[in-house]
Amino acid sequence: MQQGRTGPLRPTLEAVAELAGVSRATVSRVVNGGVGVRASLRERVQHAVEELGYVPNQAARTLVTRRNDAVAVVIAEPESRVFSDPFFAQQLRGISKELSSADSQLVLLLVEDTGDYQRVGRYLAGGHVDGALIFSLHQDDPLPAMARKVGMVTVFGGRPGWVGAESDHDLVYVDTDNRGGARLAVEHLVSLGRKRIATITGPLDQTSGVDRLDGYRDVLPYGDPALVAEGDFTQEGGGRAMAELLARRPDLDAVFAASDLMASAALRVLREHGRRVPEDVAVVGFDDQESVAAWTDPPLTTVRQDIEDMGRLMARLLLRRLAQEGSEVARPGSPTSVITPVRLVVRASA
Amino acid sequence: MQQGRTGPLRPTLEAVAELAGVSRATVSRVVNGGVGVRASLRERVQHAVEELGYVPNQAARTLVTRRNDAVAVVIAEPESRVFSDPFFAQQLRGISKELSSADSQLVLLLVEDTGDYQRVGRYLAGGHVDGALIFSLHQDDPLPAMARKVGMVTVFGGRPGWVGAESDHDLVYVDTDNRGGARLAVEHLVSLGRKRIATITGPLDQTSGVDRLDGYRDVLPYGDPALVAEGDFTQEGGGRAMAELLARRPDLDAVFAASDLMASAALRVLREHGRRVPEDVAVVGFDDQESVAAWTDPPLTTVRQDIEDMGRLMARLLLRRLAQEGSEVARPGSPTSVITPVRLVVRASA
Structure with missing residues (x-):
């Protein structure tokens, strides 16, 4: 399950445990400082960590939950559109309020065009943020694959369009009806x-x-x-x-x-x-x-549609995913996608 | 190494050199201004650059030390104001274009209120960006001191208000008249x-x-x-x-x-x-x-006032400061503050 969520490229705690021939708990103790673990066991775990290229930050999250206290927001539209369409301002307002009250920094990554996505991918891979909110995806958008490749915990705004997205329980998105x-x-x-x-x-x-x-x-x-x-x-x-x-x-x-x-x-x-x-x-x-x-x-x-509320919800789901990412035991109530309701507002034009 | 950092899709300095039939050093000289290179060679390099879609800033990087290829923008206003006042959108447009063409990621750090500045300070201190553009400062704003404390290379939008700012040659800002x-x-x-x-x-x-x-x-x-x-x-x-x-x-x-x-x-x-x-x-x-x-x-x-141009200028001055930061020898022509001109546009209201 951890495997699926973090992408196939990331070695897991389990893999380290298996290679070292110890329990998961021992690996966890070692990567969290090694207190109370015999030196010989500690060494075996450290070798396995190195051999597999296991990234201890994943483990650090088990205790600290969030490393950077920062969340990236990527809107798959040129900067000029982000600032001219009030939809994005409203959604960002909800995200900003929610992250701010969790003391997590909103890091908005602006792009000029799709040629800039490589750079955004590098930034996401650079360990500068704990998770990402990605929205306004277009078909064949490379961003989701990039986020997955670097093991970035992500919540999407709007249902992603690829085949199977709807039945993929690892995929979390907020959409409107x-x-x-x-x-x-x-x-x-x-x-x-x-x-x-x-x-x-x-x-x-x-x-x-x-x-x-x-x-x-x-x-x-x-x-x-x-x-x-x-x-x-x-x-x-x-x-x-x-x-x-x-x-x-x-x-x-x-x-x-x-x-x-x-x-x-x-x-x-x-x-x-x-x-x-x-x-x-x-x-x-x-x-x-x-x-x-x-x-x-x-x-x-x-x-x-309550656009600001959708922003809040996206941020809240991401923060919950990040908290769960850090926990050793599977918890009930993993965040799942949410479809928010709509209603007709009748004014004068129809 | 350059390859690894920039991904396989980006043409390298070597590729340009090969296509133009010149040395790497010649390509480097041409993309850095072309001083001391014969016109015919310069043209060959320029053709190769165009044909391959080579981005010259990649070359600058081999000389210059920038680690994250990312620049923070901090606007000392609540997120809601940033998105409702078109002034900021226009300034960000200029910044975004300039950074994008230098393949540097624009990282916009949004805040809800001044209570969030501590967190922004932590993010700046965390080594996630190479430099910062800070604008719309208010009196007693803690942001400049924070940036200075963590040694962040900074360009300000608007003249900072503290005593001595005007005569401080280390302080670089772009302002309008x-x-x-x-x-x-x-x-x-x-x-x-x-x-x-x-x-x-x-x-x-x-x-x-x-x-x-x-x-x-x-x-x-x-x-x-x-x-x-x-x-x-x-x-x-x-x-x-x-x-x-x-x-x-x-x-x-x-x-x-x-x-x-x-x-x-x-x-x-x-x-x-x-x-x-x-x-x-x-x-x-x-x-x-x-x-x-x-x-x-x-x-x-x-x-x-040309707001977009002020944004471009801020970004350009910061990139130049970062380039100088990385060079071993002091160069003449350190970036200094710029006051951009204004003119009266007469329409119907007066």
């Missing part, structure tokens, strides 16, 4: 009597984008594909997608945008095209971002 | 014939706040103290100060706000009090923040 939320949004539009409901999706190389599109399709399984346009969670992408949809289907009477930023851009484009919201076109967003949804004109009907 | 900029703003208001010119200051425990107030007083040495209200660079503080000024001197006909965020709040409060801008009250800001100044109603006349 993306699919259920999208269903709520589209069902609301249907209940208003809208007939030609379009959607602006998130990036389809992210599970949040795919899941929200799945929710839309759950409600409208036979919808016209021309009513689906791919966005990227940014205002620019949302505005572009809205213009595309209007060109393809000028008769559309509703839009579900998979984020509030994209919805706010859609409102602007609709206004530029002389459409009244909600009279001509009803609009629903996703996020209920405090700095966006209530301030658009008209204020946005949207799917609320 | 705060006092000169404030003079430009107030002189502009005087040139428009305004007689009762108020100011909303920045926090007076920061040199940027004090210097901008000094610039205002340079132009209006005998001004009414009732025309001065202290703000804190935030919208809330700016709005509060504007309301105070209107209560004290309802006859005021101009306001110099020491930041664009405060100026935008002042515009809102003036509108709420039935004052037309600029007819009744002319308003000038400070920053020319891209996401603020051009988007207010009316667009803001303001003092432009």
Whole structure:
């Protein structure tokens, strides 16, 4: 179990015990200072430690639990996006509060583009942090493999997209009920009597984008594909997608945008095209971002997820994993992934 | 060895030398400035560098001692402020670009409040970063002393406020011409014939706040103290100060706000009090923040400082200090502090 969690490259306490021909408890005592262990046994353990390249810090954690009192946060987006999308600020706020109250330092590793990931991997491997929170993963993102390779205890924000992620119990993530939320949004539009409901999706190389599109399709399984346009969670992408949809289907009477930023851009484009919201076109967003949804004109009907709370939860799960990592005995109640609930907030746009 | 440290994906100095058909020493000389290398050789090396996508800083590393290839950024403000004031995003953008192109990791250490500084000090002392950029210092801030105590090479954003800072040649900072900029703003208001010119200051425990107030007083040495209200660079503080000024001197006909965020709040409060801008009250800001100044109603006349460039400059000075730190011989041209110029951008508000 320890094996699985820390990656195959890391020798375990058990392996050291086996090679030295002693009990796990003896190894543990030796790497924690060797008090009360006969010199000959101590030497045998030390040889085995060296031979296997066992990293004693893992053991140190058994007593101290956390070595650096620091946690890395890696957002798989360019720095400019991290600072322009209030989603990340809100999630970081939750993480910062939680880590701060545990006296653990939040170390935000910023990148310009994917070319910088090698460097981030080196930093994670360098022993500067105890664990990592990684979010906004895209398909084929090398970050999770890097974190696993260096044995980094990790909690993900958003369900990782690789095959088997959902059934991997060693994988811990916090996600929102993306699919259920999208269903709520589209069902609301249907209940208003809208007939030609379009959607602006998130990036389809992210599970949040795919899941929200799945929710839309759950409600409208036979919808016209021309009513689906791919966005990227940014205002620019949302505005572009809205213009595309209007060109393809000028008769559309509703839009579900998979984020509030994209919805706010859609409102602007609709206004530029002389459409009244909600009279001509009803609009629903996703996020209920405090700095966006209530301030658009008209204020946005949207799917609320508690973003700050998701940040807190990620941090809390990671701190618990780190505490368990240090314990010798398996404990009941290992942290598992959490899907947080959503609800529809009805304002004026739909 | 270089190989091991940088990973197999990175082209090496050797590869460049081989492709260019020159020695390693020649490549090294070219990527470090090219002094004393024939133009034809220089060109061959440069072609090889481009073809292989060689990053010259790798070479600098062979000469220079930097262990972590990571730089800490500490902003002496709560995390919530860091993410709500676009000033910090812009400065971080410049820093991020510069560090990224030098393949150094930007490590942003976030804090909730001053109670977290001890922990930041521990992290800086822990050998996790090569140097630090510290900005938005307040008076009596313990961060500089902490950084000094652990021997951290540091560049400051904004002139530190303690006595002797200006003449301390070991102290390197990047600042904007705060006092000169404030003079430009107030002189502009005087040139428009305004007689009762108020100011909303920045926090007076920061040199940027004090210097901008000094610039205002340079132009209006005998001004009414009732025309001065202290703000804190935030919208809330700016709005509060504007309301105070209107209560004290309802006859005021101009306001110099020491930041664009405060100026935008002042515009809102003036509108709420039935004052037309600029007819009744002319308003000038400070920053020319891209996401603020051009988007207010009316667009803001303001003092432009190049915030992103200041970030770049801070990072560049730090990298140069780190390079010198590693060299055996003292070099001429040690980095010294830089004051960046400002200019007035006239839009509609004054």
